[in-house]
Amino acid sequence: MLRHALDPLFQPRSLMVVTDQALPVMQSLPASLRNKTTLIEPAPGSLASIPARLEGLTAGERLDLALICMPPLNLAHTLDQLEGAPPRALVILAHEAIDPDPESTRTFCAKWARAHGCALLGPFAFGLQRPNRGLNLSQHRLLAKPGRVALIAQSRSIMAGVLDWADDVHIGFSTAVALGDELDTRISEVLDYLATDSSTDSVAIYLEKVSNGREFMSALRSAASVKPVVVLRSGSLDTDPREEEAFDAALRRAGAVRVKYFVQLFSALKVFMYRSRPKGRRVAVFSNGEGPAQLALDMAFSGGPIVRASLSDASRNRLNKFLAPGSLICNPVVTHQPLNAMLVNDVLSVLLQDDGVDGVVASFAPDSRSDFPGVVAELARFAPVANKPVLTCMMGDAGMRPLRRTLDNAGTSAFRTPESTANAFGILASHHYNQQLLLQIQPAEPDHALPDVRVARERLRLALQTQGGRLDRAQAWALLADFHVPLAPIAPDQAPVSVTEYPCAIRVGTDPLFGPVVRFGAGGMMGRIAIDQDGVDLAPLNHFLAKRLVQRSQIWQQMLCTMVSGAALTRLLLALELISDLVSECPEIESITIDPVVIRGAMIFVADLDVVLRDGLCQAVPAASGYEHMAIHPYPRRWVEKLSLKNDVEAVIRPIRPDDALALQQFVRDLSDQARYMRFVSMMRELTPKMLARYTQLDYHREFALVATIVESDTSGVEAQKIIGLSHYLLNPDGQGAEYALVVADDWQGQGLGKRLMSRLTEAAREQGLSYIEGLVLSNNRPMLTLMTRSMGMRNDPDPDDPTGMRRVWMTFNPEPVPETR
Structure with missing residues (x-):
């Protein structure tokens, strides 16, 4: 291997x-x-x-x-x-x-x-540690306890402090590495390594700077697709607020979680040990005192880490049956009766079964009447297997510290304060929210009309030659028309904004690290003052991402959500989606300001439109050069094509998508044992969840995968896409070549599908500027060897690590350099 x-x-x-x-x-x-x-x-x-x-x-x-x-x-x-x-x-x-x-x-x-x-x-x-292997290559005198969390720090002092603290609270690590100056080994490379490290379940990062936004985002998205990642970044006070918002948006789109304070990094290290993930922020609090409960719910402020859950009537009625008279049952649930294991089990069971609750914070203060050893034993049994997160706070130190340690050792870590417990729940909730953003990708075949990119870029090229860095009003509106953006200028006889309207704005800027940043928020003077109240995201967007962007803005939450019609919202989201397409396909654009934007009925009107350009980026076609001006590679929909197979069956070859996971799993299950072994060199019958994520949640900056699909109807007549072929390549560490894989369903072999999938794959590799592509094929896989050598013209050499069992089948796209045989 x-x-x-x-x-x-x-x-x-x-x-x-x-x-x-x-x-x-x-x-x-x-x-x-x-x-x-x-x-x-x-x-x-x-x-x-x-x-x-x-x-x-x-x-x-x-x-x-x-x-x-x-x-x-x-x-x-x-x-x-x-x-x-x-x-x-x-x-x-x-x-x-x-x-x-x-x-x-x-x-x-x-x-x-x-x-x-x-x-x-x-x-x-400072060095590194691999506690699970007993390897201390650092200057820290103690080897950390073995664990499943990897810690990366760009600071030797932060690393030393975390290791010392972790030893005291019994937190273990799979890896701890301080990168310092990153002269050679960069954080993106370490993230790539940890993404496939079998001893690591989650990753915590202390970050001071990012030198390459595309490489960082590519590695972060890859790691976060299979393991929770939390990031603490220093220097926020010295950073432009807009750059901070772009960084936050980047982490959201990567599926990672950002924490603001050092103490929250510790909470993240503990909370990622939980197996359950909440699907929202709605928290029910159970406590033996009003004070601890209120401290937890104080975190349910606007924009805070949690939301106070509303308990159903059925839940309150059930709680009334076993809680003492005078207890609170409307969230928080508070009782002053002595606690025991059965009571805690009963209360938690009711709260977790409530559909309006995403998780529970159980916050307990010392009470000599309560059987806390029994309570903790029940929590240690109950919480790890609960279908929703149960986060525990055992307030105090002298008597409560041993109880917290018991829960830590059981894999359901306890916290010292109600506030830190609520914040920890917020970290889990943010992870779920951001993971939904990570899965989003543009549609392969959009419902709206495709833009005329060639005309738009020619328009921008001429404008740069004749009038410098800003489009006039007519050119700006013509540019939006090239992309079919559904906005209309306010007519001269109309008032720009009436006193009963709430103007908003759409703004696009360019972050030096992460590329085009799309903002939606208040318009006019209020929008220029309260920029921290905008919804912010990176291009490219789809409908889902555009909707979440709007919903994060304060003007939507406080005003527009009850005023805007469904038709107008649909038009607004389409406008945001198409504007993100515009700045994705036209790197010449430095900024777009559409302000004010007024929503009237189902229509959206604009008073002012300003487009600022930058020179020097007009030569390359972004799709062919890998969208170098962006941190997130858009979905490569130009590789979508139709292919006619036997019996008038039409297949579609297209880049793979995250929503192909179920179809890909069924494709692997349906392969014959022989075909499955030829592809995976094992008798595995299906892909693991991490393998599914790895194959479907691609960053097209570093890899490429095509699926061939047909449409089939199930027994009830519902149509669904079925995968019948897959080709894939992943860049090698040298950055010059890639390793490919190809598999075609047994019933669809012999129709030229494999050759077409492989031909398109090599076209993509050549266009990406790779020098070679290679793959390892079993020596007895004669059909694959014949396809690659005779049809594709590849070379067939013995694999140096297994010359009798495996063949290295490869080709170069340029005479030099020829890759070394590994």
Whole structure:
């Protein structure tokens, strides 16, 4: 099996340690590395001498990882000693000696690593830990407890603080890595690695800066599609508010969750251990006192992390039967009677069965009359298997801390304060909300008329040549007409805005990291003052995303939601969707301001329209160049085509979509055992949930997948799309080539479907600028080998890792460079 490019860093098979001081790595060295570790300990201040043969390595075998902690002035000599046998990965820890020229040290180490094809962490690194493997490659004296959460930090001090805190509260990690300067190993690469790491269930990130918005978003979306991701970002006070809103919008669209405060990162680490995810923010609070309950519900303010749930009459009647007289039963549910396991079970069961409740916060203060050990034992049994989240707060320390620890160890972590418990629930709810946004994609065949992109871009090119950076009014309206945007100018004889109307505005700007940002909010002077009340999202949008964008704005929540007709809302959402298409297909546009916008009946009128352009981006067609001006690659609908098969069956070949998950699962189930084994080299009968997400929630910046579908009717006559073929490629770590896969349903083979799917796949790879495409095929899969070699003209070589069982079937798109055989 091919190793991930970062495997030598995170799962080294051989190790060399060069240090003039004691390091924690030698105190907890995993058994698998003990016979393949070389320790070199020069005297303080002296130069290291690297032996020609390393412990446990055979002649010609490359060292996986070198861990170096030497004075900065000795680093160049130490790395020179590795010239003849450079490692695959390198961690250079910070040394107590002062570096007189740290920038030169950074430059030298980065150049050395790139020259030797070596993943680099450092210099001046805190290092990393892999607690599940017993590997401490950091300067933190204690190896963290094993767990299922990965922690990435762009700060060594934050990492040190979190590890120290986690040890005290018994939180474990699968991985903890501080990236520092990110000279070579970047956060996007680490996210890619953790997305497929079997020991990691969720990821927490402390972020200070993003250097490449597209790469960051691509990796974040990929990771968040299979594992919860939470992000804490510093420096918000020094950032332009619009850039902050763009960053928030980016995290929402990536399916990740942003927290604002350091303490919330701890809450996220704890709450992601919960298996249940709420489908909304409606919380019921159960407590043994009004004070703790009210503190939790104080978080249900406008825009807060939770919403106060309304209990049904049936729920209140059931609660009345076993709660003492005088108890509160309308949310919060508060009783002053002594608590025991049965009472807690009864109350929680009622609350969780209420359709108006998305989850429960159980907040308890110390009470000597209550059987808290029994209550906690019941919570430890009940909460992990509940169909909705049950978050517990055990207020206090002396008597309550051991009880919290019991719940922590049971996988249903408890919190110290009602507010932190409510905030933690908000993190879970935000995750569910953002995951719905992550799944959204433009329709393959939209209902509205397709835009005339060629005419629009020619219009913009001429405008830039003749009048600079701004369209006149006529040109601006003509541009909207090219994309069929359903807005109309206010006629001269009409009042721009009457006193009974609430003007709104649509604005599009360009964020330097994340590209086009679409905003909907109040218009006129109010809109220019209260920009933090706008709904904000990144292009591209579809109907669902446009609706959520409008609903997040304050003007909609407070005024328009009760005034706008369904027809007008549909028109508004279509306008937002098409405007996002406009800025996606026309990178020449710097900004669009449509303000004020007035909704009258079913129509939407505009008083002022302003389009500002930027030069230098008119040459490339965005669809062919990968939409480089955007952080999110739009759905590549231009690859949709129809194909006639035998018996007058018409198939559609198109890029895969998230909503293809069920059809793809059925496609895999329907394959014969032989076809399934030929494709997956295993006898698996269906895809796991993570594999389904991996195949259907694609970032078309880094991979490409086509499905062939036909329409079939079930026994009740309901039509549905059925997948009969799949082709896919994923970029290799070198960024120059990709690995492909192809499978066609047994009943549809021999009709040219496989050849067409593969031809379109190679066309996409060539257009993306790749140099080669390759795949591993079983040696006895004669039909596939024949298709690839005879029909596609690919080369057929033995796989070096399994020359008798597998074949490496590949082709280049340019004579140079030819990829090395792995």
